[in-house]
Amino acid sequence: MKNRIRKQVESFRVTPNLLDYTATCREFSWQAARRGLQGLPEGGGLNMAHEAVDRHANGPRAAHTALRWLGKAGAREHYSYRDLAAETSRFANALGALGVESGERVFLLLGRVPELYFAMLGALKARCVVTPLFSAFGPEPVATRMQIGAARVLVTTETLYRRKVAPVREQLPALEHVILVDRDASIEETALAPGLVPWPRLVGRASPEYVIEPTDPETPALLHFTSGTTGRPKGAVHVHEAIVTHHVTGRYALDLHDQDIFWCTADPGWVTGTSYGVLAPLSCGVTVVVVEAEYDPATWYGVLQDEAVSVWYTAPTAVRMMMRAGLEMLADYRFPSLRFVASVGEPLNAEAVVWGESAFGCPIHDNWWQTETGGIMISNFAGLDIKPGSMGRPLPGVEAAIVRREADGGVAVADEPDVEGELALRSGWPSMMRAYLDEDERYRKCFAGDWYLSGDLARQDAEGYFWFLGRADDVIKSSGHLVGPFEVESALMEHPAVVEAAVIGVPDETAGQLIKAFVTLHQGHAPDEAMRRNLLGHARKRLGPAVAPKFIEFRDQLPKTRSGKVLRRLLRARELGLPEGDLSTLETDSR
Ligand code: ATP
Ligand code: MG
Numbered sequence: 001m002k003n004r005i006r007k008q009v010e011s012f013r014v015t016p017n018l019l020d021y022t023a024t025c026r027e028f029s030w031q032a033a034r035r036g037l038q039g040l041p042e043g044g045g046l047n048m049a050h051e052a053v054d055r056h057a058n059g060p061r062a063a064h065t066a067l068r069w070l071g072k073a074g075a076r077e078h079y080s081y082r083d084l085a086a087e088t089s090r091f092a093n094a095l096g097a098l099g100v101e102s103g104e105r106v107f108l109l110l111g112r113v114p115e116l117y118f119a120m121l122g123a124l125k126a127r128c129v130v131t132p133l134f135s136a137f138g139p140e141p142v143a144t145r146m147q148i149g150a151a152r153v154l155v156t157t158e159t160l161y162r163r164k165v166a167p168v169r170e171q172l173p174a175l176e177h178v179i180l181v182d183r184d185a186s187i188e189e190t191a192l193a194p195g196l197v198p199w200p201r202l203v204g205r206a207s208p209e210y211v212i213e214p215t216d217p218e219t220p221a222l223l224h225f226t227s228g229t230t231g232r233p234k235g236a237v238h239v240h241e242a243i244v245t246h247h248v249t250g251r252y253a254l255d256l257h258d259q260d261i262f263w264c265t266a267d268p269g270w271v272t273g274t275s276y277g278v279l280a281p282l283s284c285g286v287t288v289v290v291v292e293a294e295y296d297p298a299t300w301y302g303v304l305q306d307e308a309v310s311v312w313y314t315a316p317t318a319v320r321m322m323m324r325a326g327l328e329m330l331a332d333y334r335f336p337s338l339r340f341v342a343s344v345g346e347p348l349n350a351e352a353v354v355w356g357e358s359a360f361g362c363p364i365h366d367n368w369w370q371t372e373t374g375g376i377m378i379s380n381f382a383g384l385d386i387k388p389g390s391m392g393r394p395l396p397g398v399e400a401a402i403v404r405r406e407a408d409g410g411v412a413v414a415d416e417p418d419v420e421g422e423l424a425l426r427s428g429w430p431s432m433m434r435a436y437l438d439e440d441e442r443y444r445k446c447f448a449g450d451w452y453l454s455g456d457l458a459r460q461d462a463e464g465y466f467w468f469l470g471r472a473d474d475v476i477k478s479s480g481h482l483v484g485p486f487e488v489e490s491a492l493m494e495h496p497a498v499v500e501a502a503v504i505g506v507p508d509e510t511a512g513q514l515i516k517a518f519v520t521l522h523q524g525h526a527p528d529e530a531m532r533r534n535l536l537g538h539a540r541k542r543l544g545p546a547v548a549p550k551f552i553e554f555r556d557q558l559p560k561t562r563s564g565k566v567l568r569r570l571l572r573a574r575e576l577g578l579p580e581g582d583l584s585t586l587e588t589d590s591r
Pocket of ligand 1: 231344345391563
């Protein structure tokens with residue numbers, strides 16, 4: 001495995017926005033970054049939708065395509081920045097017509113249709129607080145989130161409403177208005193229950209002119225729920241000022257340039273799909289490709305090729321599914337426009353980083369952040385060498401460190417390289433969450449003095465690159481060693497038969513915990529005793545006997561959240577016969 005992918009200035013097709021990392025970090029300030037945005041006229045503050053939409057609609061990029069929508073059934077729609085300004089203004093006016101005021105909560109339960117984007121940005125114009133929910137959630141997760149968020153308005157479709165909201169309607173006393181988006185339009189004439197109103201009748205007829213009122217940058221803008229990987233999902237509150245981080249990371253971490261065609265595969269129901277599927281790329285004025293269909297390798301390769309995507313942001317789970325589908329599938333596709341690929345959400349094993357080169361002609365640039373951080377914090381930048389398996393280096397303006405929590409509630413900051421500990425960020429970046437909704441105590445516990453504590457374990461090497469070890473909750477203590485699951489999982493994934501692996505600790509009287517791995521295999525490999533021995537031997541050779549797993553169990557699939565994260569806590573709970581906990585975000589499962 002390569003331990004470094006060198007970047008050479010001569011080989012860049014487009015000069016990266018961030019080339020001199022040290023100088024940029026030295027000179028960077030958030031105040032200066034803020035000046036890269038426009039702000040509302042006459043000192044009216046900062047509004048996300050103004051920066052993402054109206055600013056461009058009133059300038060030289062007005063006719064540039066903002067959204068290129070590819071519908072499931074083959075439909076295509078294009079919206080310029082000028083169009084997007086009009087559609088989002090209609091939605092903001094529609095909220096006004098319903099009497100919805102600034103600060104009230106607007107929930108979106110929609111597939112990736114254009115109205116999702118109009119409603120999100122329109123509600124931001126009206127200074128409402130927006131929560132996009134993943135449309136594949138069942139009624140319970142929808143109800144819980146809408147209750148926590150005290151949703152007053154919901155935008156959804158008739159089918160989604162009938163299946164997911166109607167059954168729990170009486171648990172939602174705050175909900176007053178339901179706007180139904182039905183693209184076949186027949187609903188407009190249908191008689192609907194009180195409180196239900198069809199989009200065409202309400203939004204379609206609203207004025208396309210709207211003046212955003214002054215917006216204090218500290219005004220809440222988004223309420224995003226975490227993935228629920230470690231327990232009950234938390235509602236993180238973000239403010240309009242977060243757009244400064246979105247913009248800077250769009251330029252630096254995703255390396256967006258004016259002519260880019262950008263595709264983020266995440267659904268806006270997860271923070272990635274909002275920060276990077278909507279806000280960051282639009283704030284940079286590029287064209288965003290929106291794909292309504294779910295993952296399927298042929299569809300995805302077709303989009304990359306046919307839409308001439310130049311910058312692509314995806315997730316490790318998807319990359320591993322593509323690896324499983326095999327390189328042969330790629331033989332019919334060409335990606336001459338693609339120049340930068342990035343990934344987030346889970347650790348990206350070195351194997352997958354390098355696979356990107358053979359599949360797409362670009363390595364995959366891992367980056368790290370969380371719902372709570374609102375934007376990318378640590379990243380492999382386009383202009384810097386990649387160390388495969390590392391998350392990269394901190395964004396200019398972000399101070400990251402490895403810390404150890406002390407008994408008195410403070411932290412000790414590691415002052416030399418390669419110390420393992422908790423990844424912490426110096427608070428104060430614009431997209432830092434401002435609260436966990438209704439959970440003040442939980443929020444306070446995320447901070448020690450100036451430091452935000454991420455709950456993830458990592459180390460930083462002498463060159464400043466961060467390496468993920470695992471979530472603090474998933475770390476295994478075996479015979480006096482602290483073992484991060486990612487190291488063991490990565491070693492297993494290096495074996496050609498292995499697609500994915502998840503590692504947990506099982507109690508043992510002598511060792512404290514022993515390591516057990518759950519493994520999925522590539523097609524054509526039998527999950528038999530010979531394979532089990534083969535993998536145990538491979539792991540022992542790679543990791544040494546102390547850290548290698550003692551047990552291996554084969555699975556067709558690993559349990560994952562709907563955002564693609566492995567639920568090690570569920571594997572652990574089942575292994576130990578403990579309660580399974582909150583499973584509202586569980587996607588795939590097989591015992
Ligand atoms: P919950 O907080 O509810 O348990 P979650 O932490 O999975 O869920 P998210 O905010 O969606 O919810 O995910 C952030 C987490 O994802 C990070 O804290 C980290 O554990 C993991 N993660 C994100 N990017 C990376 C990466 N590049 N490498 C390793 N882990 C990553
Ligand atoms: Mg988390």
